[in-house]
Amino acid sequence: MNFSFIKKSLRHSPLTRFLMVAGVIYVLWYLVYDYYLLPDGRLDEFLSLSGVNLAGGLLNLFGWEIYSDTRILAVTGTSGVEIQNGCNGLELIGLYMGFIIAYPGGPIQKRVAFLAGGIILLFFANVFRIMIFALSIYYVPTFWEQVHTYSSYFIFYPIVLTLWYLWTTISDQEIPLFLSGYSSTS
């Protein structure tokens, strides 16, 4: 088979190279997550339990009466929310990491620090999300489905996109976009 077009593309387009590296990382992450981490459950369990504990503690601190049992967090008087494996932000942490690892440039120490900082930030964002879930069941139970579906788009993705953007500026490596040819502005 002739792979010269792939070689040529890799040689000439940093964006193609970056997207291919990112794609491979995401495939690997999916395989590791779905076939090892999720069935194993320990990391998911840690994230779920610590998230529920912290969210419950914070709600308590702010004056809400809460009930918490392992993965369940409820404002007293409601059925509460159960944080299952796969709903604790771990998948999103992988999504965040893939970009930071694949994006070229930047010293390794900065990359590691940025990865660690981002993971911690996303963990606390998930704690905030769990608090929102528990409160939404208390205050607006009819909108629970919408809150559950769209919370990621309002809480997680703005953070991930901002961190990705910051990394592109910190790493100081501009990828000459082939997209510039697509855009009507160019």
Next chain:
Amino acid sequence: MVRPVQEEIITKLIVPYFENKLSTNNQVSISDVRVDQFNLVGPFKPVKIELPFNGWFWLTLGLFIPADSKRMIKILTLYHLALFFILLISIQIIAEGTFAWSVVLNIHDHVYRVLFLIIALLDFVRVLSRNPRKGS
């Protein structure tokens, strides 16, 4: 507007059609039906079938529009349109016993959204860097 249409498509077209098609002796079945998605379960890792033009589409579009990436908007839209038919064909393929296809479908589901999002972000960054904010 999108979600009610998705709900109609899921509850009145796709799910009844495939539930009818997947007879009781078929190893594959449909579960966890929601407004815009359902799971395909069987002797393989469950496959989440999420209708195109979901939240990811709008999130990505929300970056392409300010970047004025008309061509990428077109590619993204066409991709999602094509995906609708690809998903239906994929369900058929899995239902007929090619369970390995579920792995391909799962990997695709995880990767395509992120790659579109990354392209959108980089395009958005390009526009930002061309129009740096002026200090006072």
